[in-house]
Amino acid sequence: MRGILVVVAMLAVPASTSGLPFRVLQGTASQADTALESRVREVAATLRCPVCQNLSIQDSPSQLAQDMRKVVRERLAAGETPEQVRRYFVSRYGEWVLLKPRASGVNLSVWLLPLVMLLLGGTVIWVAVQRWVERGTRGSAPAPGAAGVLRDVGELRSRRSALQASLKELDSEFDAGRLSAADREYLRQRDQAELTAINEALKQQKKAAPEMPAPTPAAAPATAETAGGRRVPAAVGWGAGVALFGVVAALSLKGSIVKREAGGSITGTQAGEAPRPTSGGGGGRGATFGEVGPLDSLRIAQLEARVRRDSTDEPALIELGHLYLTQGRLRESAQVNMKAVQLAPDAEGTAEAFAHMGMILWSTGEMDGALRSLDKALYLHPDLPEALLYRGIIEFAGRRDMKEAQATFERYLAVAPPSANTARVKAMLEATRASQTP
Amino acid sequence: MHWRRWLVPLSALPVLALLAWGLTRDAHTIPSPLPGKPAPDFALRTLSGDSLRLRDLTGQPVLVNFWASWCLACRGEHQVLVDAAQRYGPKGLRVIGVVYEDTRENARQWIAERGGDWPNVLDVGSHTAIQYGLFGVPETFFIARDGRIVYKQIGPLDPAAIDQWVPKLLASSAATGPNVPEQPFAQGKSEGYVRTSPDFPATRGTTKPN
Numbered sequence: 252m253r254g255i256l257v258v259v260a261m262l263a264v265p266a267s268t269s270g271l272p273f274r275v276l277q278g279t280a281s282q283a284d285t286a287l288e289s290r291v292r293e294v295a296a297t298l299r300c301p302v303c304q305n306l307s308i309q310d311s312p313s314q315l316a317q318d319m320r321k322v323v324r325e326r327l328a329a330g331e332t333p334e335q336v337r338r339y340f341v342s343r344y345g346e347w348v349l350l351k352p353r354a355s356g357v358n359l360s361v362w363l364l365p366l367v368m369l370l371l372g373g374t375v376i377w378v379a380v381q382r383w384v385e386r387g388t389r390g391s392a393p394a395p396g397a398a399g400v401l402r403d404v405g406e407l408r409s410r411r412s413a414l415q416a417s418l419k420e421l422d423s424e425f426d427a428g429r430l431s432a433a434d435r436e437y438l439r440q441r442d443q444a445e446l447t448a449i450n451e452a453l454k455q456q457k458k459a460a461p462e463m464p465a466p467t468p469a470a471a472p473a474t475a476e477t478a479g480g481r482r483v484p485a486a487v488g489w490g491a492g493v494a495l496f497g498v499v500a501a502l503s504l505k506g507s508i509v510k511r512e513a514g515g516s517i518t519g520t521q522a523g524e525a526p527r528p529t530s531g532g533g534g535g536r537g538a539t540f541g542e543v544g545p546l547d548s549l550r551i552a553q554l555e556a557r558v559r560r561d562s563t564d565e566p567a568l569i570e571l572g573h574l575y576l577t578q579g580r581l582r583e584s585a586q587v588n589m590k591a592v593q594l595a596p597d598a599e600g601t602a603e604a605f606a607h608m609g610m611i612l613w614s615t616g617e618m619d620g621a622l623r624s625l626d627k628a629l630y631l632h633p634d635l636p637e638a639l640l641y642r643g644i645i646e647f648a649g650r651r652d653m654k655e656a657q658a659t660f661e662r663y664l665a666v667a668p669p670s671a672n673t674a675r676v677k678a679m680l681e682a683t684r685a686s687q688t689p
Numbered sequence: 690m691h692w693r694r695w696l697v698p699l700s701a702l703p704v705l706a707l708l709a710w711g712l713t714r715d716a717h718t719i720p721s722p723l724p725g726k727p728a729p730d731f732a733l734r735t736l737s738g739d740s741l742r743l744r745d746l747t748g749q750p751v752l753v754n755f756w757a758s759w760c761l762a763c764r765g766e767h768q769v770l771v772d773a774a775q776r777y778g779p780k781g782l783r784v785i786g787v788v789y790e791d792t793r794e795n796a797r798q799w800i801a802e803r804g805g806d807w808p809n810v811l812d813v814g815s816h817t818a819i820q821y822g823l824f825g826v827p828e829t830f831f832i833a834r835d836g837r838i839v840y841k842q843i844g845p846l847d848p849a850a851i852d853q854w855v856p857k858l859l860a861s862s863a864a865t866g867p868n869v870p871e872q873p874f875a876q877g878k879s880e881g882y883v884r885t886s887p888d889f890p891a892t893r894g895t896t897k898p899n
Contacts, residue, residue, distance in 0.1 A: 301824040314790055315823075318815035343822035345722045485694040492698035499705050503712030566794060600794070636813075668734040670814035 291324045294333045298323070298340055299350050307350055321671040328674075385444065404456050407449050414446045547574060558587070565594055565601070572607045585611050602632035610641050618649050636667035640676065647679055657683040721822055721841050728753065728832045729820040733787070733810035736797050741785070741810050744836075750858030751783045751832040754846070755818060757791040758799040760826045766845035767803050773851045774807055780859055787812050789826050833861035 295309035300316040308316040308323075319340075326336045340348045352358040421439055424430040430438075551574050557567040568591040575584030584607060591604040605628035613621035622645060628638035643659035646652045660680040664673065728751075732742040743751070754770060756763040774784050786809035788796040793811055800809060812818055821830060824843065831840040831854045839861070840854045 301822075315815055315818070319819055321814065322816065322819055342722060343820060344824075345720055345822070347720075485697075488694050488698045492701050496701065496705055496708075499709045500712070503709055570792070668740075668811055668813050669732060670816060672814065 287324065287328060290327050290333065291320060294323050294327065294336050295320050297337065297350055299344075299348050301344060301348070305350075318671060325671070325674050382444070385440075386448075404453065407453050407456070411446065411449045411453070414442050414449070418442050418446070547578065550574065562590070563594055565591055565598075568594070569600065569604050569607075572604055576607050576610060581611050581614065597631065599632050602628040602635045603637065604628075605631065606635060606638040606641060609638065609645075613641070613645055613649065618645060621645060634662075634666040636663060639663040639667065640672060643676065643679070647683060653683040653686045657687070721843075723822055723830070723838050724841055726838055727836050728830060728838050729817070731787075731810070731812075731817040731820065733812060733817060735808045735810050736788070736793055736800065739808070741808055743785070746783055746785075747836045748834055749781055749783050750834055750855070750861060751785060752855075753785050753787060753821070753830040753832060755787045755789045755812075755821070755823055755826050755828045757789045757826045758795040759791065762845045763827045764803075766827050767805065769846045769848055769851060770807075771803075771805055772848065773846075773855065774805065777851075777855050777859065782855055782859065783807070785810065787817055789818050789823065790815060831855070831858055833858050835861065 292309055296307045298308045298319065300306045300308045300311035300313060300319070302313050302315050303311045306316075308319045322339075323336055326339065327333070331339075337349065346352060346358075352361065354362050418439060421430065421435050421442070425432070425435045551571065554567045554571045554574070557564050558571065561567075568587045572584050572588035572591060575581070575587065588604040588607045588611070592601055592608065595601050605624050609621045609625035609628060611621075612618075612624055622642070625638050625642045625645070628635055629642070632638070639659055640663055643656050643663055646656035646659055650656075657680060660676050660683065663676055664680070667673070667676075728743060730742065730744045732740055735741050743753070752770070752773070754766075756766070770784060770786075773782070778784070784805075784807035786800075786805070786807060788809055788811050791811075796809060796811065815823075821828070827845050829842040829846050830838050831842070833839045839858060842850050
């Protein structure tokens, strides 16, 4: 019994060719299914959709993302760990496919850099605070006031030379043995700090001074430079930095800019793209990015126009029937499929329409009608995988005729190309066999 | 003391370097991990219903071309492939089209209109596309005789890419690959590949007047 539950859980997957049966079955299978589904969601949310812009395959409605989710589900169901599944996708698409880069190699800098910056910033703040505290505790010493109180350049200069002299004196005092090493260090630091403050103040004075005779901003740095002698003012450094930035940015951007031709895609395509005439939204080269979701509706609109022009356009009708079906628009799907059936009831191409009808009928509870429709589809096209799949599912989950289901699934596996459904059908086949052996 | 003035401009340098590196790269280029690795095997149905397994072709250079009838870029590319098949086919090059997210009917019609006598397989459920890390169509994988992917062309093929890579494929040796008989699909299901008649006889005359 548990085996069947698991199988049914696997059925709950919306499939590209047959979203409906799986969705219909979902109701019967929700329990066993939720655990796997939540794991699928968890993994899918970490993988980037190749045809979208910064969407995970969990969030993307595109066909490829759906197919990728199916692969995730299959691999998880087969017992792989989420990490193994991710590794598989990385082996195909590169690290790019991971929305969160791995914390190793060069990527590690993304993790470490903020930490390093935090440490650096913390150190700078700590040092600055230490200095303020030191100045504050010196109280009576003239140093803290020096920069603030001694406004006059002359005063500052004389204080500076006094300090320089006293610093030299400290050494000779120490050499003479009149000063302990600790004291010397303390005094030296104190005087040095004051000296720094005075130098700062002098600098301020220098900067402020030229503005009085020549207040134009352009003249200020020039005067400052002559006044400051060999020192280059910070403004020049800043200017050079900004200019360099501009040059680099301009040169880099020049290579990145691609002129958009009239009518070209905004997202930058390599070549023109046409909306795709198949089910699902795939997205093509270049234009793939970002414009995947609406393609189905676009294609539907196109097909609807074709049918309006020529109501006997059989391929368009059948394709519409399929698209409506995948979107759950059963009534519309039934209408176009019926039309296709009426147009060419016995053509091989109509088999698909009959298969669609079978699916629609089953989802509305008309199991017998559904089976008749699928019989007709298989009569027209004995190996139509879609019809075999639907039929097998109805036999398996509806009629619970395991023997028939087994035969149908075996046939399906023999004729259908390997697809996302293959694993599920195999699992169902397993279950049919298991239920037949007592 | 005055080194401080250079602190800010200097610390901007790494940022600038990073920007210079980042902005001069083509953001659309995503390095693929596949070149150099063995081509993922697949067994799919051709449009005519035969089954085709890539592994059966080991020993021969192969172009695996992903395409779809809804892809405009594939239209221009198709002629390049036709030419390549004509020029290099007799020298041993094999071409396989993988139809991506498309219907059999559409693909058939497309080939009937445009020609091409190489087999095309339907990739239902895009399993093979995902195996090949496909981003979109067209994409083409150049596979050497030893079954390794040598080059991946993202976007439409051009004659230059063909002329650059196909001779390398033809010159490649199968030494590192498994033992491959001269005629690997002499029997069995891979017959689909050696069929000289295309999936659609050219006599069908479905080429549209435009």
